[in-house]
Amino acid sequence: MIDVHIHAVAPNLPGTGNLAPLLREAPEKVAAELRREMQTAGVAQVFAMGAWNTGADDPLGINRTLEIAPFVPGLRPIGIADPTRTDDEHFRRVELILASGVVVALKAYLGYLHFEPAHANYRRYYELAAKYRIPFMFHTGDTYSPQAKLKFSHPLGVDEVAVDHPDCRFVMCHLGNPWMTDAAEVIYKNVNVWTDLSGLMVGDDGAFASEEGREAMTELAHSIQRAIRYSERPNRFVYGTDWPLAPMTAYREFIKEAIPPEHHEQVFEENARVLFRLR
Secondary structure (H helix, E strand, O other): OEEEEEEOOOOOOOOOOOOOHHHHOOHHHHHHHHHHHHHHHOOOEEEEEOOOOOOOOOOOOOHHHHHHHHHOOOEEEEEEOOOOOOOHHHHHHHHHHHHHOOOOEEEEOEOOEOOOOOOHHHHHHHHHHHHOOOOEEEEOOOOOOOOOOHHHOOOHHHHHHHHHOOOOOEEEEHHHOOOHHHHHHHHHHOOOEEEEOOOOOOOOHHHHHOHHHHHHHHHHHHHHHHHHHHHOOHHHEEOOOOEOOOOHHHHHHHHHHHOOHHHHHHHHHHHHHHHOOOO
16 A cells, blocks of 8 residues: 655644644654554555755755655655745756655645746746656645635646646645545546545544544545546546544545545555556
């Protein structure tokens, strides 16, 4: 099983705080908890979001993740595309990292940062993602920050760049929740667009087991199933949790119930291997 969307470090975004206290702990402690969750849930690989605005010596915000990675077999970083950085030296440093093969994808934090997907400041990142054959991921949908602007995180914005950058593979994180049908339309129309299913339900094990949590998961499952039917592309849905915002085992069971059984192997592993070009 591959989890394409976790956090091993605080994202450092405006208005989000730490996301979870664990993410401010020492790398060894984060690693120990992550290993335990992965082993319990049966997850072999995890891809972790980097941090924004970490300085010139860490242009993709992955250095702290790389400190954790030696303690967690299967952990690989996702670099953060910063639209506030446009200088050539920044992109020279970014390309050196991409050429090394250390990151599995790039990501834009739409909404949290007030730049639409089609903004010119993202264009060089898309070109580099295509050149180095890695996906480009977007936060889409609801945000964790009152300072975010939702018009920038609506999934329909991804349609424009999918058309303009056909050689780049794009991923809409969180299925654009709550605009799941809109996200499904973007997937239906564009063969180079995927989505992950992370962060649709957050909370601890108690929240997932509660009556309110079960009702929420039932409603979300109907929306996920509708999105799969509407898009007609079950091969474009990949599994993610948004850990530590959700426990891995409880989230696995939620998605297992939401996804039709005939698509389990695709969603939990096969689609991610195709998307990220994994051996």
